[in-house]
Amino acid sequence: MRYAETGVHLEVDLSRGNIERVESDLGDTVHYLGGLGTNAKLLWDRVPPEVEPFSADNLLIFAAGLLCGTPAIGCNRTIVSTISPQTRLMAFSMMGGFWAPELKYAGYDKVIFRGRSPDLVYLWIHNGKVEIRDAGHLRGKGAIETAELIRAELKEPRAQVAAIGTAGENRVFFATIEQGRSSASRLGLGAVMGDKGLKAVVVRGTRDIHIARPAEYIQICNEVMAYIQWRNDHPIPGVMPILAGLGSPQEMKVHDEKWHTENFMWGNSRHRRKGFWNETVEKNWTRTMEASRTRLISCYNCPLKCGAAISMPGLPTYMMKCFSKLTYTMAAMSDLEFGLRIAQKATEYGVDAFSTPQVMAFALELYEDGILTDADMPDLPADNEERFHWLLDRIVRREGIGDVLADGTYWAAKAIGKGAEAYAHNNIKKHEQLPLKLSMLNPIYFLMYATGEKINITQIEGQFPQAPFPKRKQREEFVKDWIQVPHEKFKQYFLDWELRGEKSVPYYPTVEMCCDIVDWQERMHYIDDALGMCAGLSSFPLKPPYHIHNYPRLIAAGAGIDMDEDTLTRAARRYRTLVRAINIRRGMRRKDEKPPQNHWKKRFPELETQLLDAYYAMKGWNREGIPTNTSLASLGLDYVGADFVKRGILSDDAVE
Ligand code: SF4
Numbered sequence: 279m280r281y282a283e284t285g286v287h288l289e290v291d292l293s294r295g296n297i298e299r300v301e302s303d304l305g306d307t308v309h310y311l312g313g314l315g316t317n318a319k320l321l322w323d324r325v326p327p328e329v330e331p332f333s334a335d336n337l338l339i340f341a342a343g344l345l346c347g348t349p350a351i352g353c354n355r356t357i358v359s360t361i362s363p364q365t366r367l368m369a370f371s372m373m374g375g376f377w378a379p380e381l382k383y384a385g386y387d388k389v390i391f392r393g394r395s396p397d398l399v400y401l402w403i404h405n406g407k408v409e410i411r412d413a414g415h416l417r418g419k420g421a422i423e424t425a426e427l428i429r430a431e432l433k434e435p436r437a438q439v440a441a442i443g444t445a446g447e448n449r450v451f452f453a454t455i456e457q458g459r460s461s462a463s464r465l466g467l468g469a470v471m472g473d474k475g476l477k478a479v480v481v482r483g484t485r486d487i488h489i490a491r492p493a494e495y496i497q498i499c500n501e502v503m504a505y506i507q508w509r510n511d512h513p514i515p516g517v518m519p520i521l522a523g524l525g526s527p528q529e530m531k532v533h534d535e536k537w538h539t540e541n542f543m544w545g546n547s548r549h550r551r552k553g554f555w556n557e558t559v560e561k562n563w564t565r566t567m568e569a570s571r572t573r574l575i576s577c578y579n580c581p582l583k584c585g586a587a588i589s590m591p592g593l594p595t596y597m598m599k600c601f602s603k604l605t606y607t608m609a610a611m612s613d614l615e616f617g618l619r620i621a622q623k624a625t626e627y628g629v630d631a632f633s634t635p636q637v638m639a640f641a642l643e644l645y646e647d648g649i650l651t652d653a654d655m656p657d658l659p660a661d662n663e664e665r666f667h668w669l670l671d672r673i674v675r676r677e678g679i680g681d682v683l684a685d686g687t688y689w690a691a692k693a694i695g696k697g698a699e700a701y702a703h704n705n706i707k708k709h710e711q712l713p714l715k716l717s718m719l720n721p722i723y724f725l726m727y728a729t730g731e732k733i734n735i736t737q738i739e740g741q742f743p744q745a746p747f748p749k750r751k752q753r754e755e756f757v758k759d760w761i762q763v764p765h766e767k768f769k770q771y772f773l774d775w776e777l778r779g780e781k782s783v784p785y786y787p788t789v790e791m792c793c794d795i796v797d798w799q800e801r802m803h804y805i806d807d808a809l810g811m812c813a814g815l816s817s818f819p820l821k822p823p824y825h826i827h828n829y830p831r832l833i834a835a836g837a838g839i840d841m842d843e844d845t846l847t848r849a850a851r852r853y854r855t856l857v858r859a860i861n862i863r864r865g866m867r868r869k870d871e872k873p874p875q876n877h878w879k880k881r882f883p884e885l886e887t888q889l890l891d892a893y894y895a896m897k898g899w900n901r902e903g904i905p906t907n908t909s910l911a912s913l914g915l916d917y918v919g920a921d922f923v924k925r926g927i928l929s930d931d932a933v934e
Contacts, residue, residue, distance in 0.1 A: 282489065310852065313808040321359060337391065338467070352577070366864060385485050445629045463734075517743070620670065703874055704877075711873070740798070741820055802816055867904075868903045898912070904922070
């Protein structure tokens with residue numbers, strides 16, 4: 279008997295139209311947990327580095343996390359993994375909503391696509407019945423529209439649909455997979471789906487899944503729910519709303535955008551607008567949000583309602599979440615009304631709300647500076663907002679200059695030449711990053727940014743506060759109920775952290791402390807991504823209900839895999855290293871682990887070198903960031919070491 283997971287994968291060969299049910303190996307679950315962990319194992323085993331992102335041999339894996347579909351609150355993430363066309367490294371975006379639990383109820387843990395369909399198709403999974411169906415009539419349809427049409431044609435209003443829009447069909451490098459209440463947005467998963475000729479994956483399930491020790495499991499879930507309710511009634515004092523509670527409902531609920539609009543960059547991630555937020559702006563934006571936000575909505579089995587249904591006059595309703603509320607507005611130096619309107623179109627097209635606005639602002643900056651000309655942009659409207667709509671339409675259809683821009687700022691700049699590379703200034707690992715430009719280097723965030731391989735916004739957040747609290751008394755209050763710390767030393771790190779003086783950034787927390795903190799934050803993200811847990815209830819907020827102390831109990835009672843904190847930490851480290859190994863095998867090295875030059879105004883090259891050196895050493899990686907034979911062997915990843923030696927990445931006796 280398998281617990282929490284079904285023990286069955288669906289293998290779909292789109293070239294041959296073949297579908298197989300394959301039993302998965304329980305040993306892999308024990309070693310790599312599930313979700314991201316077992317996805318990484320599949321990609322390591324089956325997608326060698328020679329395979330191009332747009333190749334029939336690339337895999338596209340939709341995985342439900344290990345505990346998805348169980349009563350664990352907020353455990354609903356689908357982890358989609360493939361090789362990214364943007365970075366040419368492993369991509370693993372997650373989406374919330376309802377899709378992953380539905381897949382479990384249909385009887386499967388993963389759907390693994392390979393090959394490439396000659397015609398546009400969708401996959402329909404209805405419990406034991408699985409079929410590839412024609413999607414020719416859906417070509418060019420929006421992602422949300424597609425979901426509605428498929429539900430109607432199947433007469434299954436409760437089917438969960440993950441679909442691509444025009445951008446995915448046209449292999450735009452930042453195309454998303456949309457799922458109504460969420461999306462897998464980063465790193466161009468939608469482009470790989472489009473390359474495979476797959477318009478949608480549709481699932482409806484009505485089966486049960488088994489829990490190893492149900493009474494104990496429910497008890498833990500009840501404790502989690504009680505904590506969520508308590509935290510909602512007792513926000514953390516002295517921090518901004520988004521850090522005071524759980525999840526990220528604040529963006530849709532709270533109208534005070536002073537912090538984002540004055541600290542994040544506008545335009546092509548260039549300008550900070552101090553003093554932007556005034557009474558008039560606040561009044562207008564509040565009116566816009568309240569008139570368009572028809573209701574707040576949650577993902578499966580979660581009370582937090584982070585998303586909102588947005589209805590702009592004359593446009594279909596769509597779902598919005600988190601910082602995408604502001605990305606289009608700020609890139610276009612416009613207002614919220616514009617941002618909410620263009621986001622509707624962008625959601626239907628299926629494009630990433632972080633990359634897309636930056637790509638468009640980048641193009642307009644090139645145009646203003648004469649690097650792109652009227653010959654490149656014929657008929658470009660005079661009006662600024664219309665220009666963004668014009669560009670978006672061309673990018674998703676890969677028309678004219680849109681074909682170049684559809685590859686993201688890094689590749690577009692190379693293709694355009696004439697100095698355009700200096701304008702693609704906000705990338706890490708060839709990918710657009712948060713539009714941040716702060717003053718003093720924060721060493722913790724330097725490491726999170728530089729070494730992160732998920733390349734999304736939440737990955738760089740965690741349970742250690744982002745800045746010191748001004749007064750020691752506040753810090754003492756904060757650490758009193760900080761039960762989430764994996765070790766008491768973190769409390770001392772925080773207690774001693776000052777705003778100014780010797781114990782302030784960039785030299786405090788010390789290099790060693792920063793490595794510890796990043797290791798903790800990263801570990802929690804990787805555990806969440808294997809279990810299918812929403813980061814908003816675990817690795818993202820300061821004081822979440824799930825943490826390293828209760829996760830082992832939850833996994834043991836749910837999946838029947840005995841765990842303690844050490845074995846869980848080791849498992850997370852194992853598949854974190856495997857993700858690293860996949861990327862190392864694809865050429866990633868230390869030189870790629872550099873936040874944009876102007877992310878912080880004050881940089882400290884020597885300190886940054888020390889931080890990377892110490893972090894790599896702590897992880898058991900050499901100076902290039904390559905896991906050593908010794909560290910690989912200690913995690914049971916000898917096969918990775920052997921492959922590295924065979925490929926000349928490591929020498930036989932390399933220990934560092
Ligand atoms: S915390 Fe928010 S994003 Fe996370 S599962 Fe709940 S509703 Fe969804």
